[in-house]
Amino acid sequence: MSDITVNDRRTFTKDGQLNEAAPEAAQEPQAGPGPGPEPSAADPAGGASMGDVPATLSTLIIGLATSVMIQLGEHSPDGQSPPQKPDFPAAKHSIDLLGVLEAKTRGNLDEGEEQLLKTLLYDLRMKYVSLLKK
Numbered sequence: 001m002s003d004i005t006v007n008d009r010r011t012f013t014k015d016g017q018l019n020e021a022a023p024e025a026a027q028e029p030q031a032g033p034g035p036g037p038e039p040s041a042a043d044p045a046g047g048a049s050m051g052d053v054p055a056t057l058s059t060l061i062i063g064l065a066t067s068v069m070i071q072l073g074e075h076s077p078d079g080q081s082p083p084q085k086p087d088f089p090a091a092k093h094s095i096d097l098l099g100v101l102e103a104k105t106r107g108n109l110d111e112g113e114e115q116l117l118k119t120l121l122y123d124l125r126m127k128y129v130s131l132l133k134k
Contacts, residue, residue: 011054057105057113061098065120068094072131088132095124 011018053059069075071094073086102117109117 057109058116061101061113061117061120064094064098064101065124068098068124068128072127074127074131086131088128091128095121095128098124 066075068091070077070084071087071091073083076083098117098121102121105113105117
């Protein structure tokens, strides 16, 4: 029987935190020849690349919540221009999507993901109702 060693080279933990145990080489993007240029998700205004953000359930939830805030007219899409007029039907639909995500993932989330989803859903629903009443 041969000895097999497994090294966890993942840069991020399942919670989206930086994996301190990952080797330094895995934490730094490697330059050099590859299969070809990678698609760029950089913001045209010179912002950060989406490649800098780990693809986790938490980032999906936060992205949907951010969309709701934009749809409610609380934030601007680019963070610099004035917020747009609220689009209540779109905001309700996005909140409902987060509700579906909560229902379909119930029992399969870690504690942090569950708390994030629950808190954001509550806050977004309350914000939606308060703005609808104005």
